[in-house]
Every structure is written in structure tokens, then in C-alpha cells.
Amino acid sequence: xxxxxxxxxxxxxxxxxxxxxxxxxxxxxxxxxxxxxxxxxxxxxxxxxxxxxxxxxxxxxxxxxxxxxxxxxxxxxxxxxxxxx
Numbered sequence: 001x002x003x004x005x006x007x008x009x010x011x012x013x014x015x016x017x018x019x020x021x022x023x024x025x026x027x028x029x030x031x032x033x034x035x036x037x038x039x040x041x042x043x044x045x046x047x048x049x050x051x052x053x054x055x056x057x058x059x060x061x062x063x064x065x066x067x068x069x070x071x072x073x074x075x076x077x078x079x080x081x082x083x084x085x
Contacts, residue, residue, distance in 0.1 A: 001026070001028070002025070003024070004022050004023070004024055004064070005023050006020045006021070006022050007022070007023075016056075018057075019055050019056065020056045021053035021054070021055055022053060022054050023051070023052075023053045023054075024036055024038060024054070035047055036048040036050070039064060040054065040064060
């Protein structure tokens, strides 16, 4: 399972008004975690470097799709809303 933790909470409307740094944490109690990957806004799967935050920015609702198979595991996809104007 992979958990994404933003560096701060969203505003009262559920949006972030500036770029957000998101840290991923992966666990697998059965076989361990060989590596973690993320696919932000369908830009392609990218290897995640443990402890290095991913910067999410831009005026739109960003998406992280659920994995399509293999050893990529996370509970569904995720959303992140940005309005930086």
C-alpha cells in the first residue's frame, strides 16, 4: 500500500494555493517493497526516491491513477486540487 502525505493541509475549499510537496510511503507486509513509482497526471510512471518529496503544481485537479498490474500497489487513485491564481 502507498500513502501520499502533503506538506500541509488544503484551504477551507479543499484547494492548495501554491505548489505542494507530497511524500510517498510504501509498505508491503508480505514480500517487502522493491521500489515505488508514481504517475502524476498521466505523464508516465516515474521511480520514487524514498524521502524525496514530489512537487505538485499548476491550476488544475491533478490525478494519480491506480496501478494497472505488476507489483505497483496502492489503494485506488488520488486527486489533488490546485488553484494558484
